[in-house]
Structures are given as C-alpha cells and as structure tokens.
Amino acid sequence: MSHPTHVAGVPVLWFSALASTNADALARVGGSSPGQLWIVADRQNAGRGRRGRGWISEPGNLYATRLMLDPAPARAVPEICFVAAVALHDAVLDCCAGLAPARLQLKWPNDLLLDSAKLAGILVEGITVPSGRPAVAIGFGVNCCVHPPELEFRAIDLLAAGLPVGPATMLAALGAAFERRAAEWDRGRNFAAIRAAWLARASGLGSEIKVRLGDRTLDGTFEAIDGSGCLVLRRPDGARETIRAGDVFPIAAGG
Amino acid sequence: MIFRRKISVDPELVRELSRLLEETGLGEIEIERDGTRVRVAREASVGTQPAAGPAARVRPAEADAAAPVEDYSKHPGVLVSPMVGTAYRATEPGGKPLCEVGTKVVVGQALLVVEAMKTMNAIPSPRAGIVAKILVEDGQPVEFGEPLLIIE
Numbered sequence: 100m101s102h103p104t105h106v107a108g109v110p111v112l113w114f115s116a117l118a119s120t121n122a123d124a125l126a127r128v129g130g131s132s133p134g135q136l137w138i139v140a141d142r143q144n145a146g147r148g149r150r151g152r153g154w155i156s157e158p159g160n161l162y163a164t165r166l167m168l169d170p171a172p173a174r175a176v177p178e179i180c181f182v183a184a185v186a187l188h189d190a191v192l193d194c195c196a197g198l199a200p201a202r203l204q205l206k207w208p209n210d211l212l213l214d215s216a217k218l219a220g221i222l223v224e225g226i227t228v229p230s231g232r233p234a235v236a237i238g239f240g241v242n243c244c245v246h247p248p249e250l251e252f253r254a255i256d257l258l259a260a261g262l263p264v265g266p267a268t269m270l271a272a273l274g275a276a277f278e279r280r281a282a283e284w285d286r287g288r289n290f291a292a293i294r295a296a297w298l299a300r301a302s303g304l305g306s307e308i309k310v311r312l313g314d315r316t317l318d319g320t321f322e323a324i325d326g327s328g329c330l331v332l333r334r335p336d337g338a339r340e341t342i343r344a345g346d347v348f349p350i351a352a353g354g
Numbered sequence: 355m356i357f358r359r360k361i362s363v364d365p366e367l368v369r370e371l372s373r374l375l376e377e378t379g380l381g382e383i384e385i386e387r388d389g390t391r392v393r394v395a396r397e398a399s400v401g402t403q404p405a406a407g408p409a410a411r412v413r414p415a416e417a418d419a420a421a422p423v424e425d426y427s428k429h430p431g432v433l434v435s436p437m438v439g440t441a442y443r444a445t446e447p448g449g450k451p452l453c454e455v456g457t458k459v460v461v462g463q464a465l466l467v468v469e470a471m472k473t474m475n476a477i478p479s480p481r482a483g484i485v486a487k488i489l490v491e492d493g494q495p496v497e498f499g500e501p502l503l504i505i506e
Contacts, residue, residue, distance in 0.1 A: 173436035173437055173475075174436060174437045174438070174498055176436075176437060176470075176473060176475065177437055177438075177439065177470030177471045177473045177475075178471075179473060180471040180472050180473050181471070208471040208472050209471070209472055221472065222472060222474070223471075223472060223473040223474070224473070224474045224475075224476070225473055225474065225475035225476065226464070226475070226476045226478065227436070227462075227475075227476070227477070227478045229461065229462050231480075233436075233475075235473070313447075313493045314493075327438060328470075328471050329471075343438065343439055343440055343469075343470060343471070343495065344439070344440045344469045344470070344471065344472070
C-alpha cells in the first residue's frame with residue numbers, strides 16, 4: 100500500500116523503521132522541515148513510553164508522531180495530551196464501523212482502552228526552540244494487529260477484537276480528528292470543551308482507583324479532572340488530592 | 355506527583371508546641387504529621403527578649419529542614435518553570451542528571467524535564483553559563499514561574 104504524502108493538509112513522512120518517531124520529529128525542529136508534520140514508521144527500534152519506558156513496536160501497528168511548532172503558550176502545552184486523547188478516541192470510532200462508543204474509554208491522562216484493555220498510548224514530549232516558543236512531539240502508538248503480552252496492564256489490538264484496520268487507514272482518521280480537535284482547543288483558549296469531551300469518555304470516573312506515584316501508591320475515588328487536567332482523587336479520609344502525574348489502575352470490584 | 359492545595363496550619367498544635375517549648379526550656383521542637391512538618395523554635399535571642407515568644411514555621415516535609423527560604427524569583431540568572439508539573443533531573447528514573455552544580459551549559463541545552471500529565475517537557479537553558487544552584491529535587495512538584503535553577 101502506498102503511503103500518503105499528506106493527511107488533513109499536514110505533510111507526512113513515512114519511514115520503514117526509525118528509532119523513535121518522537122525523537123525523529125524533535126530532531127527536525129529548527130531545520131528545514133515544516134513546523135507541522137506527521138512522522139510515521141512501520142517499526143520503531145527504540146519506541147518510547149513514559150519516563151524512559153520502552154514501547155514495543157512490532158510492524159503492523161501505527162507508530163505516528165504529530166509535530167507541532169508553537170502549538171500554544173508554554174503553560175497550556177500540557178493540555179495537548181487531552182486534545183490528542185480525545186482525537187484518538189474519535190479516530191478509532193470513525194474507522195471501526197459498528198463499534199459501540201461505550202466500549203472505548205480514556206484512562207487518565209491519555210491511554211485509550213477497548214473493553215478495559217490498553218489499545219493505544221500517547222506520549223507528548225516538548226522542547227523550547229531558541230526563539231523561546233515551544234515545540235511538541237505527540238507520539239501515538241495504536242495496536243492495529245498486534246499487542247504486547249500481558250504486562251501490568253492488559254493490552255488488546257483491533258484485529259483481535261474483530262476490527263481490522265490498517266495503519267494507513269488509522270492515520271487518515273487520526274489526522275482528520277486531530278486537526279478538528281486542535282482547532283476546537285484553539286491554542287488553549289477552549290480547553291473547557293476538550294476537558295468536557297474527555298470526561299464524557301473517561302474510564303473509571305466515580306469509581307475506586309489506585310494511583311502509583313514515584314515512590315508510593317494512593318487509593319481513592321476518581322472524582323474529576325480539574326481545569327488544567329489534573330486528576331482529582333478523593334481519599335478515604337475525605338481529603339482531595341490533585342495529581343499531576345502518575346499511573347492509574349482500577350480497583351476491581353471485590354478485589 | 356501530588357500536592358495539597360494549601361498547607362493548613364493547625365493553630366492549636368502550634369500553641370501546644372509553644373507551651374511545651376516554654377515548659378521544657380528546649381530551643382526548638384519539630385514534629386511531622388500527615389506529610390507536614392511543623393517546627394517551633396525560639397529566636398536566637400532567647401532569654402533576653404521574653405516578649406518575642408516562639409516563632410513557628412510550617413512547610414512541606416519534602417523541603418530541606420535547615421535551608422532558609424530565599425526568594426530566587428528576582429535573581430538575574432534564574433530559570434523558572436514554564437508550567438505546572440513535576441520536575442525531574444534526568445530523562446529517566448535513575449538516569450544521569452542533565453546538569454549538576456558547576457556544569458557549563460550552552461543556550462538551548464536541556465537542564466531539567468518538567469512533566470505535566472504525560473507531557474515531558476525538556477527545559478532549556480536560556481543563556482550560556484555555569485549552573486550555580488539547583489533549586490528543585492528530582493520528582494518535586496513545581497508551580498508556574500517557580501525558580502528551578504540559577505545560571506551565572
């Protein structure tokens with residue numbers, strides 16, 4: 100299948116293999132590449148997850164990074180992970196006819212779950228260019244036809260769920276959805292709309308969760324996300340904690 | 355990472371510690387409860403100025419107990435956080451810190467990472483110089499505009 104040169108008006112560079120689509124995208128900032136770009140690879144040899152974790156990158160899935168030069172003022176940049184999450188949710192629904200929307204949920208801050216198993220992940224990495232403007236690489240890993248074996252969170256792929264969608268089709272849907280959601284976000288001026296869309300698709304809202312921070316784990320009720328996207332956790336003693344970064348796990352009923 | 359919206363001070367606790375200080379004649383008492391450390395100490399002039407009374411200071415347990423709270427926000431060499439998040443010294447846990455005190459840095463060199471949500475933001479040096487002070491611990495929550503380090 101030939102690869103697209105553009106999706107939703109944004110140029111696409113598609114490679115057979117890269118170390119990491121995010122790393123490649125960030126290395127292009129300040130060079131002759133356009134500031135708005137998709138970098139896609141059939142395979143990543145050093146795919147990245149949060150805090151230096153690897154991302155298993157077998158061929159057949161989508162590994163794509165949207166590079167955005169100057170997406171918003173620096174303080175609004177973290178909101179992009181919610182823009183990306185909502186766009187990814189839109190995109191998977193758009194290319195999976197008949198998939199009930201309720202089966203597809205977002206886990207804070209931006210993992211996409213299908214039937215409570217991890218279908219896709221997003222890693223946003225930002226830098227500041229010498230002019231002082233931010234640039235971000237929004238990396239998407241979507242399990243189209245393979246998924247990693249059970250790690251600490253169960254994973255799934257679309258093919259295994261009876262939804263055959265190839266990486267090129269997924270990229271076309273994701274590109275269109277991303278431009279729509281980014282326009283809605285409007286450089287952070289309308290994060291309220293993205294936050295509302297995210298909450299409407301949230302996994303575990305109102306239920307008991309466990310949040311693993313650097314060196315400890317907190318239990319509580321997942322109440323909401325606040326105006327900047329932080330997770331609001333109500334502790335068993337009634338205190339509210341605002342969490343900016345951590346790994347969320349559901350607490351199974353009775354477990 | 356986590357932060358409480360506000361560190362609430364229990365005035366009763368401070369009063370009780372102050373009374374204990376008077377009764378025992380100790381120079382200072384420090385207790386830690388629910389992640390908040392309360393230290394009540396007499397002024398250095400204890401004994402000569404009884405009217406001054408004990409001075410109370412409250413701060414998060416993560417803070418260095420002995421360090422005086424200095425305001426670096428107006429320092430000419432300060433680098434402040436561009437966003438609310440969690441500061442990391444290295445790109446991955448246990449990794450080599452991006453800079454240390456004494457590191458010679460160039461414009462644009464990444465000195466810290468601030469994570470907000472799952473967005474990892476490399477914080478570049480705005481100028482060439484030497485890292486004189488690092489004001490954040492690895493994994494410390496930071497506010498918008500909070501001083502991160504000093505480059506001279």
